[in-house]
Amino acid sequence: MSCPKCNSDDWKSASLVYSEGLTHVSVRATGIASGEPGGGIGTFVASGLNQTHASRLAAPPQRSSLSFFFGILTALSLFLCFAMSWLWLIAVLFCALGMFVYFETESGHDEAHESAMAAWRELRRCERCGTFYKPTE
Template sequence: MQCPKCHSDNTQRLSVIYQSGTQLINTTSNTYGGGIGSGYGGGIATTNTSGTAQSYLAIKASPPDKKKFKIASILIVAGILIGWASGSLILFLLPAGVGVFLGRKDYRYNKNVYPGLREEWRNSWHCNKCGAIYIQQ
């Protein structure tokens, strides 16, 4: 695949850059300790760490995100709780209605916009010489 900007052959798909520059982290550490003079005995503590580490290029090559419905869900639950606690229909409808509106907006994005963005990402390439990102069908 040749870069349309600088004509270099040193190119990669964004999906390959993303996968090769993303590492999953899963570690466990044990700590041992003892007490002196305070009446406390020794102890063992275990710490688990998990997450991901990414290179800057992998972040740049990340796929598009779907909408997560977080704010919509929080507003709907808040509307239910506030409406139930106060007994007021208006205090229920205001946050819940906004939550439903935002949830529907996020749903439409995930159904109509996201698939096109994902397909565009799958067909996108990065030039390792000039840094250009371009789409190749």
């Protein structure tokens, strides 16, 4: 199917646009300096990731970080359970609640994320005008 905006048949998948726009950078430099008060030798090491604007627009859907919060809540409750003996019942209740909410939200987020990933895999980008579209629309 052609682009709904300009009717061009020239397209790339969003996953290809995303991966083509990522560049891993690694730099290492060494220098020597001398001067009136003294000299020195230095080394510089850096690494990072460069990403184009088109790649950012074509990025896959991110997983929700809500389950991480409930994992931390559960771990904190376990710590309180062992650290303060007089709060053990409250800590155990919070721990059980945290684990329940964690597993409930995690299973729902997995299904939602898989659905969003399936939609992302179908997404295309027009090479003429830059519009993102689904071929079924």
